Each structure stands twice: as structure tokens, then as C-alpha cells.
Amino acid sequence: MNNSLLVVVLASGVAYGTPILFAALGELLAERSGVLNLGVEGMMLVGAVMGFWTVQRLHTNTGVTLAAAIAVGALAGMAMASIHAFLVITLRASQIVSGLALTIFAGAVGLSSYLGNDLNLADQPANHTFNPVFPTSMQNWPIVGPIVFGQNVLVYASWLLVIGLIFYLGRTRFGLNVRAVGEAPDAADAMGINVTRYRYAHTLAGGALAGIGGATYTLAITPQWVNGITGGAGWIAIALVIFAFWRPEVCLVGAYFFGALQALAPNLQAREISLGPTVLWTNALPYVATIAVLVIVSTSSGRRRLGAPAALGLAYAREER
Amino acid sequence: MVTDGLALSMCGVTKRFPGVLANDRVDFEAAVGEVHALLGENGAGKTTLSHILTGLYRADEGEIRIYGRAVAFTSPRQAIDAGVCMVHQQFRLVQRFTVAENVILGDTRGAGRRLLVNPAVVEDAVRQLGERYGLPVDPRARIWQLSVGEQQRVEILKALYQDAHILILDEPTAVLTPDEAETLFGTLRRMAGEGRTVIFISHKLHEVMAVSDRVTVLRGGRLVGTVRTADASPESLAALMVGREVDAVSRARDERSADAAPALAVEDLWVEGDRGRPAVRGASFSVLPGEIVAVAGVSGNGQRELSEAISGLRPHLRGSVSVAGKALGSGDARAALEAGVRFIPEDRLGTGVAPSLAIAMNLDLRDYRERSSGPFLRLKRMYADAITTISDYQIKTRGPSAPASELSGGNLQKLVLAREFSDRVKVLVAASPTRGLDVAAVRAVHSLLVEAAERGAGVLLVSEDLDEILALNDRILVMYEGELSEVGRDESVAEIGLRLAGRRPGTR
Numbered sequence: 001m002n003n004s005l006l007v008v009v010l011a012s013g014v015a016y017g018t019p020i021l022f023a024a025l026g027e028l029l030a031e032r033s034g035v036l037n038l039g040v041e042g043m044m045l046v047g048a049v050m051g052f053w054t055v056q057r058l059h060t061n062t063g064v065t066l067a068a069a070i071a072v073g074a075l076a077g078m079a080m081a082s083i084h085a086f087l088v089i090t091l092r093a094s095q096i097v098s099g100l101a102l103t104i105f106a107g108a109v110g111l112s113s114y115l116g117n118d119l120n121l122a123d124q125p126a127n128h129t130f131n132p133v134f135p136t137s138m139q140n141w142p143i144v145g146p147i148v149f150g151q152n153v154l155v156y157a158s159w160l161l162v163i164g165l166i167f168y169l170g171r172t173r174f175g176l177n178v179r180a181v182g183e184a185p186d187a188a189d190a191m192g193i194n195v196t197r198y199r200y201a202h203t204l205a206g207g208a209l210a211g212i213g214g215a216t217y218t219l220a221i222t223p224q225w226v227n228g229i230t231g232g233a234g235w236i237a238i239a240l241v242i243f244a245f246w247r248p249e250v251c252l253v254g255a256y257f258f259g260a261l262q263a264l265a266p267n268l269q270a271r272e273i274s275l276g277p278t279v280l281w282t283n284a285l286p287y288v289a290t291i292a293v294l295v296i297v298s299t300s301s302g303r304r305r306l307g308a309p310a311a312l313g314l315a316y317a318r319e320e321r
Numbered sequence: 322m323v324t325d326g327l328a329l330s331m332c333g334v335t336k337r338f339p340g341v342l343a344n345d346r347v348d349f350e351a352a353v354g355e356v357h358a359l360l361g362e363n364g365a366g367k368t369t370l371s372h373i374l375t376g377l378y379r380a381d382e383g384e385i386r387i388y389g390r391a392v393a394f395t396s397p398r399q400a401i402d403a404g405v406c407m408v409h410q411q412f413r414l415v416q417r418f419t420v421a422e423n424v425i426l427g428d429t430r431g432a433g434r435r436l437l438v439n440p441a442v443v444e445d446a447v448r449q450l451g452e453r454y455g456l457p458v459d460p461r462a463r464i465w466q467l468s469v470g471e472q473q474r475v476e477i478l479k480a481l482y483q484d485a486h487i488l489i490l491d492e493p494t495a496v497l498t499p500d501e502a503e504t505l506f507g508t509l510r511r512m513a514g515e516g517r518t519v520i521f522i523s524h525k526l527h528e529v530m531a532v533s534d535r536v537t538v539l540r541g542g543r544l545v546g547t548v549r550t551a552d553a554s555p556e557s558l559a560a561l562m563v564g565r566e567v568d569a570v571s572r573a574r575d576e577r578s579a580d581a582a583p584a585l586a587v588e589d590l591w592v593e594g595d596r597g598r599p600a601v602r603g604a605s606f607s608v609l610p611g612e613i614v615a616v617a618g619v620s621g622n623g624q625r626e627l628s629e630a631i632s633g634l635r636p637h638l639r640g641s642v643s644v645a646g647k648a649l650g651s652g653d654a655r656a657a658l659e660a661g662v663r664f665i666p667e668d669r670l671g672t673g674v675a676p677s678l679a680i681a682m683n684l685d686l687r688d689y690r691e692r693s694s695g696p697f698l699r700l701k702r703m704y705a706d707a708i709t710t711i712s713d714y715q716i717k718t719r720g721p722s723a724p725a726s727e728l729s730g731g732n733l734q735k736l737v738l739a740r741e742f743s744d745r746v747k748v749l750v751a752a753s754p755t756r757g758l759d760v761a762a763v764r765a766v767h768s769l770l771v772e773a774a775e776r777g778a779g780v781l782l783v784s785e786d787l788d789e790i791l792a793l794n795d796r797i798l799v800m801y802e803g804e805l806s807e808v809g810r811d812e813s814v815a816e817i818g819l820r821l822a823g824r825r826p827g828t829r
Contacts, residue, residue, distance in 0.1 A: 173438050180415050180426050187413035190377075191427025191479075192398025310416060318377060 002146050005271065009263050010256075011146035014155060017259025019044070019216035019230070021158050023237035024244070024251045025165060026209025030081075031241055032169065033202035034182040034311040035088060036095045036297055039102025040210050041234025043080040045112035047073035047211025052218035052225045053119050055128045062128045069128075070154075070215055077211020078204045080106050085203040089196055092315035096297060108228030116225050126223035130154055130216075152220050154212075158252075161209075165248040178202055182309035185316035195316050210234065232286020239289035242296055245307050261285065327389065328353045328487055328518035329374070329405075334383030336369050343369040345542040346383070351487070356509055356519040358533035358550070360526075362562055362759030366542040367522045368410075371489045374520075375407040376400035387487070402429070406480035407489040412472050414464045420475050421447055421460040424482050443482070450481050454508050469621070470501040477508065488512065489520040494528055495756075498619055499787065499818040506532045524562070524759065526555040527788070538562055562760060582646060583607035584779030585631065585662075585748040590640035592623070592630040599638065600626040602803035608748065608779035613770065615790040616783040617808075618800035619821055620753075624783045625667060627800070628752045631781070632664035633657030644748055658687070661747030665737055665754050667783075669730070673737040676726035680718060681707035683725045684740050714739045715765070731762025738769050749773050752783045767793060787814065 002008075023040050030037045037043075051073030058065045084102050087093040106112055116122055130152035132139055138149040169175040180188040181198045189195050217229045236258050244250035265282045268274070296302045303312060329351045336344040344366045351357040361367045372378045374385070376394030385392050387403050394400045400407075414423050421440035424447055444460040451457050456474040464472060473493060480488050490509075494502040509519045509532060523529050529536055530550060537547040538561040545561050585608040594600030600623040608614045618624055629635035631642050636652030643649060644660040657664075666672035674683045681704045685692065693699060707721035714735045718728060728736060734754060741749065751770060755763040770793060774780045784790050790797060797808040799820040808817055 171437050171439075173436055176422065176426060176438050180418070183417050184413070184415040186411070187415050187423070188426070190375075190397050190407070190409065190413035192376075192396055192401055192429075193427050194396075 002140065002142060005267060005273075007143055007146055009260050009267055011150055012263035012267070013256050013260025014147060014151060015221060015259065016262045017255035017257070018151075018155050018158050019213040019221065020233050020237050020240065020258055021252055021255035022154075022161075022213030022216060023210045023234055024240045024255055025158075025161055025248060026077075026206035026213070027238055027241045028206075028244075028246055028248060028251060029165070029178075029202045029209070030206035031312055032182045032246060032309055033178050033199045034185060034309055034314065034316070035085070035199050035203045035206075036099060036313045037081065037084050037102070037203060037206060038096060038099025038238060038293070038297075039080060039084050039106065039234075040237050041230060041232065042103040042106030042110065042112070043077040043207050043210035044214030044217075044230045044234045044237075045108060045228070046080050046106045046115070047077040047214030048218045048229055049112045049115045049119075049121065049214075049225055050076035051211070051215025052121055052126060053115070055126050055219060056121060056124070065128045066130060066219065069219055070212055073211040073215030073219075074208035075211070077207040077209070077214065079207070081204050081207020081210070084207075085200050088315060089199045089203070092317065095313045095315075096294075103234070113227050116227055121225040122227070124224065126219060128219075129223040130220040154216050154220055162248045162252050169248070179309070182311055185311050185314075186318075189316070189318065199316075210237075213237070232289070235286045235290040235293060238293045242293065242306060242308070246309065258285070326352050328387070329520075330386045331370075331374075332384045332386075334370070334373060334380045334385065336366075336373060336378060337381050342542050344373070344380070347539070347542075347544045349537055349544060350547070351518050351520055352535075353518060354513050354516045355534040356513045356521055356532055358529040358536045359520055359522045359539065360524065360529050360536050360558060360562060361539035362524060362761070365539040365562075365759075367539055368491060369542075370539070371407060371491060371520070371522060374400065374487075374489060375405055398427070398429070401427070401483050401485075404484065404486035405489070406483055406485035406487070408473065408476040408480065408491065408493060410491045410495065412476055414472055414475060416465040417463060419461050419463050420458055420467075420478075423464060423475060424460070424479050428483065446482065447478055450478055454478075454481065454511055455504060456508060469496040469619070470498070473497070473505070481512075485517070487518045487520065489522065491522045492524075493521070494523070494525065495785075496620065498821045499814070500822055502528070525788075526558050529558065530555060559760060581609050584610045584612075584645060585781065586641075586643045586646075587631065588641045588643075590627070590630060590642060591638040592626040592635060593638055594623065594626050600803050601630065601637075603640070604803075604805045605640075606798060606805060606807070608781055610747075610777045610779055611774050612795045613774050613780040613782055613793050615794035615797045616781065616800050616805070617787060617790050617797055617817065617821060618785070620785055622800045623803040624800055625752065628664065628666075628750045628781070628783050631657070631748070631750050632662055634664070661745050663741035663746045663749050665734075665741055665749070665751040667752040667756070669733050669737055670726070674725040674733065677724050679722045680711070680716070680725055680728070680736060681721040683736060684710055684721075687740055710739050731758045731765070734758060734762065734766055738766065742769065742773065746773060746776075746778045749778050749780045750783070751780065753785060754782070755784070755786065755789060763789075787817065 023044055027037060027040055051069040054069035054072040055065055058068055080102060084098050087098040088095045104110060132150050133153050134149040139145045169179065177193045178198050181193060181195050185195045214230055218225055240251055240254045244254050261282055297313065327350055331347060331349040334344055334347045347370060359367050369378065373380045376397045376399050379395060387405065392403055419440060421443050425438055425440055425443050447460040456478055458471050458474045493505060497505060513519050521533055533550045535547060535549050536553060536558060538545040540562060588605050590601055590604040591599050592601035604627060616624055626635060630637045633649060633652055633654035633656060641648050644662055647660060649656050649660060670676055684707050685703050689698060704721050711718060711721060716732045716735045718732060725733065725736060755766050770780055770782065782793060798805045799808055801823045806820060
């Protein structure tokens with residue numbers, strides 16, 4: 001039963017969907033504060049390469065090394081996000097332009113690729129990887145075994161994160177404030193909420209989560225460094241935030257849907273089931289997502305209709321004379 | 322509190338912006354329990370002064386005391402904590418939040434201080450405050466569902482919930498019907514009666530006369546004087562405001578025969594608004610040459626769509642617009658222009674001019690086709706003509722090559738008017754042409770409108786300012802939710818006020 005196509009695809013859908021989920025939740029945080037960051041793909045790749053570098057170079061036990069790798073991946077993503085934050089929050093540059101520039105700068109033909117070469121990370125297996133947490137007996141339980149108990153700790157962390165974010169945004173003072181900052185920064189400012197600080201904090205948190213998402217690839221899914229390993233997942237994550245109407249729980253469902261789509265093609269091939277050129281359309285997804293994102297974020301009516309934070313993409317400055 | 326009766330005192334407050342001295346050694350005082358009006362033309366420094374009081378700006382020099390204690394706010398938060406709250410002209414509300422969420426936002430005492438917020442806990446408090454001060458509003462409603470008047474109530478409730486002792490309102494009546502304004506005045510009086518201090522910023526004299534105990538007049542960033550309202554008259558205040566006597570433009574009206582061919586005829590016009598719903602619903606009216614027809618109404622009732630449809634900037638769904646008997650195509654701005662329609666848009670900086678282009682360029686934006694030689698602009702002539710226009714219309718600027726964005730509101734409007742005025746104007750559509758202008762500029766604009774009518778143009782004046790409408794109109798139409806109704810000659814201002822709120826006279 002656990003070898004049936006559905007269970008296998010769902011189980012690997014959860015695994016493949018996890019990096020997308022991390023990145024999407026990060027982007028969601030930034031966007032809820034009003035900062036659109038199209039640099040997700042770049043931040044993920046830098047997180048992926050730096051996380052991988054940590055497990056290759058750090059010689060401690062597996063647990064510590066992996067924790068450090070995730071932390072380094074998060075910091076790397078955060079460092080990338082800080083460039084964007086400085087440009088769009090402090091200097092009030094165009095968020096679309098800055099985000100695209102960040103992806104080009106940090107992406108598959110940029111910084112991440114340079115770091116991969118310079119640090120000699122290519123063509124070697126990871127020294128430490130994330131493995132399933134629960135005992136094999138539990139993983140063999142029918143259906144829920146592989147899907148729920150066959151996952152690594154990052155997957156469970158992402159579930160906690162979804163719950164945490166729902167709670168944070170919906171129930172806490174900080175969540176209320178960040179929503180206000182994303183919807184009406186002038187109103188927030190007038191009530192003494194520090195718009196700049198909130199935007200920096202959430203953009204940086206978004207970068208950290210994108211970095212973790214990237215590291216998920218090199219430490220768990222395909223534990224090695226390959227140039228452009230994220231394969232456009234960053235763009236899918238941005239599209240996902242939009243189509244999830246900026247809600248964490250919908251992001252989770254969407255991430256697993258895209259994950260399952262990615263898992264479908266190899267599994268169909270392995271079973272010699274042919275649905276036409278499946279690989280073609282799953283591989284085309286990131287490009288479709290990119291186009292969808294750019295069309296939607298650059299038309300204000302599209303954003304409004306989908307219920308985007310009202311100040312998304314807009315720099316804030318106190319009215320000046 | 323040991324206050325010797327003073328809630329607020331400012332001493333020698335100076336604020337400079339690059340090239341502008343916005344406040345020049347202002348000494349301002351407000352007592353406990355009074356409604357104190359801050360009167361002045363636009364650019365007189367009223368808003369800057371209030372922003373210094375509320376921590377949005379910092380004064381360059383001077384001392385501010387709140388209840389006798391010296392303060393130097395660096396953020397709105399500190400001002401709120403000291404009991405100073407402000408209702409801005411542009412509301413500072415989160416549209417997608419509920420009333421309760423907006424009230425709780427940034428509240429650092431009570432409900433908002435806890436990590437977990439539950440808007441339900443302030444709902445009762447909001448309801449009670451609303452009842453006590455005559456500000457009824459449903460705490461669970463989302464802001465975008467509320468009318469502008471209700472949104473203003475939320476702003477005041479927010480301040481009351483923060484326990485504001487000093488409340489500053491910046492042009493609060495600009496968005497209200499006369500009825501709503503009356504209610505607001507009642508609320509402000511009650512607040513003052515409880516020992517709070519209300520600072521009421523306005524440039525409308527009759528409101529200041531109606532609501533305040535004392536008036537402080539600012540001019541050019543300086544404090545000109547503080548007078549007790551009881552000792553003042555609108556005329557004396559106007560003189561203080563502009564530094565000289567100003568008389569309003571009024572016009573002699575003569576009866577016109579209705580059978581003259583109308584300059585503008587609108588038949589059963591339907592126009593779609595931005596939200597996809599019809600914003601103008603079956604408008605029919607005509608404007609005779611030499612006539613000023615005023616469209617009154619609270620903003621957002623379809624006036625913008627109506628004037629844009631007539632000028633060809635917005636297509637119409639149904640019906641027709643004709644100028645001098647000739648029908649214009651739907652959404653054909655060039656046809657409207659060639660037929661002699663001139664449009665003075667509400668948003669003068671965004672729609673009226675190209676802000677970063679030179680004044681000379683902006684003056685020629687409409688007629689450059691006739692005045693260029695082939696594909697080339699005749700720059701020399703453009704600049705020469707611009708210099709003439711600048712002096713004819715008394716536009717204050719450093720020269721024809723200054724970008725239009727440098728002009729103040731009044732001078733910008735003069736620029737737009739100068740461009741739109743020409744001998745061939747048959748229909749002049751003016752949308753809120755004096756909004757935000759000072760008394761002297763208002764007067765200049767009014768006399769230009771009258772002059773256009775006297776030269777035989779049909780003028781359609783769309784305005785929210787009832788005084789302006791009463792001063793200039795030949796006939797008044799009231800627009801409410803996309804429909805127009807004509808006001809009878811014998812109707813009183815109160816009856817017009819009812820119409821503005823969507824009620825027909827006699828059906829209350």
C-alpha cells in the first residue's frame with residue numbers, strides 16, 4: 001500500500017514542498033509588512049550553498065553540524081535580504097527592480113554559483129544530511145507512515161512555523177502591527193509604530209526563511225551542491241504567496257501541491273506510465289510562475305483584486321513638503 | 322494638574338524646510354477646556370505646527386509645554402502618551418481592519434499592551450465612547466464599509482480611546498455634509514466641556530466662528546494674532562488671514578431665455594466608476610452659454626466620473642454628451658478638446674500638469690499643435706508667451722523654466738486655468754477648482770470662472786464647497802449616488818444640505 005503511486009507522490013510532495021513552503025512563508029512575512037522581495041530565488045541559492053559549505057567544513061557531530069548549517073543558510077539569506085531591505089526601505093528604490101536584481105546577482109549565474117566554485121563544493125555528497133526522525137516501524141505504518149512519519153525534522157519545523165505564523169499574524173500585537181504597516185503605513189506611523197523597523201525585521205526574517213528553504217535542498221532533498229539547485233522554486237514560492245491570498249495555511253497546501261507535481265514526473269517514469277511529456281510541463285512551472293508573478297505584481301488592479309496588502313510594493317516616507 | 326489653565330504652550334517655535342520657513346517663532350497657547358481654532362491660508366504653517374505638536378516633525382527652535390511640562394517629541398508615540406492626538410486630513414486608518422482593530426492599533430495601555438490582542442475586548446469600550454460623545458459606529462465594521470463621515474468618527478474615537486487630552490483636527494469638515502459638520506461641532510463642544518482641549522484647524526471662516534472659543538491666525542508661518550471668537554467677525558478674521566480686506570466674488574445674475582442653444586447638453590448619461598459599478602446614473606442636464614451650473618455633492622457620488630466623461634477622459638456606457646449641438650464620441654478626449662471643452666481637473670498636480678516639466682511647457686501642453694512649426698516646438702516663442710502669461714495671471718514663480726511641481730497649490734491652479742482659457746472655450750468643466758487654495762487664490766479662480774461665463778462659455782462647476790456654489794451659481798444640481806437633482810430657486814441652504822445627504826426636501 002505504501003508503495004502505491006498516490007502515497008509515494010504525496011510523501012515526496014511533502015518533502016519537495018518543504019523548501020517552497022519555507023521560502024513562501026518568508027516572502028509572506030515580508031509582503032505582509034509591505035515589502036515585495038522578488039529575490040527569493042537568489043536568497044534560496046545563497047542559503048543552499050552556504051548551508052552545504054557548513055556541513056562539508058564543520059567537523060562536529062551530525063546534530064550540531066546540521067543546526068549550524070541551517071543557521072548559516074538562514075544568515076546567508078538574511079544577508080541577501082538586507083541588501084534589498086536597504087535599497088527599498090531606506091533608499092526607497094523600486095521593489096520590483098531591486099528584487100529582480102537580487103535574484104540575478106545572487107542566483108544561478110551569480111554569487112551562489114561563484115561561491116560553489118570558489119569553495120569547491122561541486123560533485124561531492126553531503127557529509128551530513130537530514131534523515132527521517134521517527135523509527136522505521138512508524139514509517140511503515142500504512143499511508144500516514146511515509147507521508148507523516150517519514151519526514152525529516154525540517155518538515156516538522158515548517159508545520160510549527162505555519163501554526164506559529166497564523167498565531168503571530170492573527171492574534172499578537174506584533175502581528176496586528178505588521179499587518180497595519182503593510183496595509184496603511186501612514187496609519188501605523190501615526191499610532192507610533194515604527195514602520196521602518198517592522199519592514200526591516202520582516203524582510204530580514206523573510207530572507208532567513210528563504211535561506212533555510214534553499215538549505216533544505218542541499219541538506220535534505222538532494223544532499224549535494226549543484227549550480228542552480230533550487231530550479232526556480234523561489235519563483236514558485238512568490239507565486240504561491242499570491243495565490244494563497246497571503247495566508248500561511250493556504251501556502252502549506254499549495255507548497256505540497258507543487259511538491260507533488262514535481263514528484264509526479266519521476267514516479268510516473270519509474271513506473272513506465274506515460275502521460276505525454278510530463279517532464280516538460282513540470283519543468284516549465286517555474287517559468288510560468290515567474291510570468292504570473294510579474295504580471296500580477298506589476299498591475300495594481302490585479303493586486304487589489306487578489307487582496308494584497310494595500311501598501312505592498314510602495315515605499316513609505318512621512319509626507320514631506 | 323498644576324496647569325494654570327494652560328493645556329499647551331508653544332514658545333518661539335521655528336521650523337525650516339529647505340528653502341521655506343514654515344513656522345517662524347510661533348508663540349501659541351491653548352487653554353484647558355477650550356475649542357481653539359487655528360486659522361490661516363494654505364501654506365500659512367498650520368499643518369506644520371500641528372505636526373510638530375504630534376511628533377511627526379521636530380521643531381528646529383523653540384519650546385513646547387504640555388500641561389506645563391516641557392516636551393520634545395521625537396515620535397507620534399510620545400505625543401500620544403502625553404495625551405496629544407491628531408485627526409489628519411487624510412485619515413490614518415487601516416481600511417481592511419475593523420473599527421476595533423484600528424482602535425487597538427498602537428495602543429500601549431490596556432488591551433493593546435498585551436502580547437495577545439483580542440479586538441473583542443475593546444468593542445464595548447468603543448460603543449460606550451460612541452454613545453457618550455455622539456459618535457455612533459459599529460466596532461465590528463471594516464473601515465472600507467464606512468462612509469467618510471463615519472471614518473472620521475473612528476479617528477476621533479481612536480483619540481478618545483487613547484484618552485487624548487489635546488485633540489487636533491486638521492480641516493475636519495472638508496469631507497462632511499453640513500449636517501454632519503453640525504454633529505461634529507456638538508461632539509467637539511462636549512469634549513471641551515469635559516476639560517479637554519480641541520484645536521480646530523480650518524480656513525473656513527464661518528466654521529471657525531461657529532465652533533471656537535478663541536482663534537489664532539497664522540500667516541506666512543507667523544502668528545498674526547489670537548482673538549476671542551466673540552470679539553471677532555468673519556471680515557476681521559479674513560483681514561488677519563490675508564493681511565488685507567478681501568471681498569468675495571459675487572455675480573449679477575440675469576435671466577436667460579431657455580430657448581438659447583445650450584453650450585453643453587447631457588442626455589441620460591451613464592458612466593462606469595473605477596469599481597465597475599455605474600457611478601453616473603442617467604444624468605440629463607444642459608448648460609447655456611454664459612451660464613454657471615454648479616454640481617454640489619459630497620465627494621465620491623459620481624462627480625469625478627461625470628466631469629471626466631464630459632471631457633472625454635472616460636468612456637460612457639449609455640447616453641450622449643453634446644457640445645453646441647454636436648455629439649461627442651464616448652471617451653474621445655481629442656474630440657472634446659476640439660469641440661471647445663476645457664477641463665480643470667480635481668487633482669491638479671497629477672492630472673492637471675506634468676509636474677517635472679517647465680511651466681512654459683505646461684502652459685503649452687494643450688495648444689502646442691497649432692503653435693509648433695512642423696515637428697519642432699518653437700521654444701523661444703513658448704518661453705516668451707509664458708512670461709506674458711505668468712505676469713497676466715500673477716503666477717508666483719522664479720520663471721518660465723521652473724518645473725510646475727515647484728508651484729504652490731494656488732499658483733498651480735492659475736497655471737491650469739491660464740492654459741485652459743482661450744477664446745475658443747465653449748464649455749469649461751471645473752472640478753473642485755478651489756480645493757485647498759487660500760482666500761486670495763480662491764478669489765482669483767472665482768473671478769476667472771465668472772469671466773469665462775461672461776465671455777459666453779458654459780461653465781460646469783463641480784464642487785463640495787457650498788459657499789462657493791452659492792456665490793457663483795446660476796443653477797444648482799445636487800449629485801447623490803450618481804443621480805442628479807435640480808435645486809429649486811426658492812430652496813434654503815438647509816434643504817440643499819438634506820439633498821446632499823440623499824434626502825429629498827420634505828421627506829425627512
